[in-house]
Amino acid sequence: MDVHCSTCREPWDTFHLTQDAIYDTGLSHDEASAWRRLPSSEKLAPRYRAEFTSAGWQFGATLLNVIRCPGCRQGDQPDPETLYLKASIEEILGDDFDALASHFNDHQL
Numbered sequence: 001m002d003v004h005c006s007t008c009r010e011p012w013d014t015f016h017l018t019q020d021a022i023y024d025t026g027l028s029h030d031e032a033s034a035w036r037r038l039p040s041s042e043k044l045a046p047r048y049r050a051e052f053t054s055a056g057w058q059f060g061a062t063l064l065n066v067i068r069c070p071g072c073r074q075g076d077q078p079d080p081e082t083l084y085l086k087a088s089i090e091e092i093l094g095d096d097f098d099a100l101a102s103h104f105n106d107h108q109l
């Protein structure tokens with residue numbers, strides 16, 4: 001399933017976000033592999049958010065809420081309506097990965 005970047009609308013496969021994108025950060029291969037085994041609630045701890053930010057990623061409350069991605073042009077801003085909508089859906093569904101992926105995919109978010 002795909003979710004879309006709130007800034008450039010690029011589609012991202014949910015598997016890539018949750019399994020592969022971590023290897024594009026500055027973490028070592030071992031650290032990135034360990035990250036994959038963390039519970040989803042710990043995957044965006046401040047240290048990991050900082051690593052993702054350095055690699056061009058910005059996420060909302062979950063990895064499925066892509067606010068900025070490496071494909072975004074510098075200076076472009078995320079769509080405020082999309083930001084609000086995705087944050088609201090996250091608030092309702094929490095970290096129910098499958099439900100979030102399905103809602104974002106269905107609504108092209």
Ligand SMILES: [Zn+2]
Pocket residue numbers: 005006007008009010067068069070071072
């Ligand atoms: Zn983007």
